[in-house]
Amino acid sequence: MRKLGMIGGMSWVSTRDYYERINRGVRARTSPMASAPLLIESLDFEPLWGLNSDEDWRRAGDVLAQSAERLVQAGAEGLIICANSMHKVYDQVAAAAGVPVLHIAECVGDAMHAANVTGAVLIGTRNVMTERFYRERLVAHGVDLLPPDMDMIEEIDRIIYQELMRGKITRDAERTLKTWITRKEQDGAEAVVLACTELAMIVDVDANVLPVFDSTRIHCNAAVDWMLATDN
Known part of the structure; x- marks a missing residue:
């Protein structure tokens, strides 16, 4: 299986759901003992919510882009951003990652x-x-x-x-x-x-x-x- 990197923590509640659903999906399609090969970086959401200005969003894009780079350096072959609203900075993250990023x-x-x-x-x-x-x-x-x-x-x-x-x-x-x-x-x-x-x-x-x-x-x-x- 390809190794997937997850940019999470936005919020941790849904990141938990992502982890469970992906593992259940892998198990259902492979074998009862299989686990999904995942790398997860759970970001601190406190500085990433309530964004209003272009400057706020550029800063958020930098945070997620750096997370993407770390996950790829750790071995992720592809990435997902575990939040809908943060796909506003998708292009910035995808450019930094250099690997497939699945757009929600x-x-x-x-x-x-x-x-x-x-x-x-x-x-x-x-x-x-x-x-x-x-x-x-x-x-x-x-x-x-x-x-x-x-x-x-x-x-x-x-x-x-x-x-x-x-x-x-x-x-x-x-x-x-x-x-x-x-x-x-x-x-x-x-x-x-x-x-x-x-x-x-x-x-x-x-x-x-x-x-x-x-x-x-x-x-x-x-x-x-x-x-x-x-x-x-």
Whole structure:
């Protein structure tokens, strides 16, 4: 198997989920005693959240690019960034790494294209929902995205940063997301993209009013595909 490097810690809650899902995927496709060959650098998230200015994001890009370089020097043959919002600095990280870096939105777009989904609503942190770096990747796969729900952005952002990334799950948050998804179905959405690696903590991915494309699950499946690939 190819050795995969994981840039994690954003948050550690979802990094834990990545580690488990990738190992379960490898075991399911190889043998009951198999483990995934992984290198993980769990970054301190404290200086990497609440980024607003271009300077903030350049600094974050430097942190992740340096992490990528360390993982490659340690033997990683490919990388994943275990966070949706940090893919804003994907190009900087990929350039520093010099090895394949699996883009989470590309993986989600491929999955939606394979499922013939052409219309969806995107839910995640503020920058994922409103900026071009993520949305354009999905649109390039033929997915028509509903406009950002501006009256909900602040509340969803609060739930993600103040609750989920701290490992906190509340019934209020579950009800908020369930109501919002039901409303989006009424607005004409064909599917929901969970473009935050913690959202599956409060959204039922397998039994919902709309099909749910969970970016974490999809990214992990793509990572397993890459690790087990036999081509060069």
